[in-house]
Amino acid sequence: MRIAIMKEASIYREVLLSVLSNEFNDYDVITVDPKQQDKLQDDLIDLLIVDIDTAADINSLIKHYIDNNKHVIIWTEDSTHPELTNLFKLDLQGYFYNGMEKEALIKAIKKILLGKQYIHEELAPMLLGEYRQLHNRQQKRPVGVFTRREWEVMELLTQGYSNQRISNQLYITDKTVKNHISSILRKLEVPDRTNAVLTVLRNKWFYVS
Incomplete structure (x- = not known):
């Protein structure tokens, strides 16, 4: 090879x-x-x-x-x-x-x-x-991929929110935000939040206006 x-x-x-x-x-x-x-x-x-x-x-x-x-x-x-x-x-x-x-x-x-x-x-x-x-506004979110809270965190990530802003928006601690993001990266099998955002957009799970 x-x-x-x-x-x-x-x-x-x-x-x-x-x-x-x-x-x-x-x-x-x-x-x-x-x-x-x-x-x-x-x-x-x-x-x-x-x-x-x-x-x-x-x-x-x-x-x-x-x-x-x-x-x-x-x-x-x-x-x-x-x-x-x-x-x-x-x-x-x-x-x-x-x-x-x-x-x-x-x-x-x-x-x-x-x-x-x-x-x-x-x-x-x-x-x-x-x-x-490239992508229209049709969102196609699959069942069973993320928990409800992980979907909320993922949505804010697509909007460019920092961990601190996510924490303030969802009224959860910074540590909890990090745990949710770690879980999201593991489930998507990607190395970082950038690739997580691009993955969910490519799958049309979110639309960025």
Whole structure:
């Protein structure tokens, strides 16, 4: 099995290659310059990590991998990158932001290899804005996922409330708020509140006006 990192040559690329090679030793990890992306036009790559901060055209490559049901992660250091919203519509497995800590990076990739999605919190403002455009006001909340109080907490999270504001709004302690959020993250199998909000919006359990 193979992981490909498409990124221009740099010290950071070599560090990333070393980290992934050591952590995912069952995979053959390779690096490819964006100008040589034709090397990736086969179906032998299981996970493609694409740095979108490049002048090279990466859209056809990403579409090729989507069409072949491969995992795709895009990577950027620009949270306002003009291609982000279009790439978000493709519902890729990963949206990474430059500067992620090693532990967070490894944990995110492991989740993606298990079929889950990861979106870095720095990219959330733009992506949440895209959800407002994509989804209508129809809410479809399933039965048995959250308790009544967890639904209330989750609704306030989608509105950007801090723990303290949730505490004041619901007349519960900060510790109780943290317990509810921990339970929500566990049930949704997501690493943080940002991904929890994006998950419930994607499932149309809430609508953000």
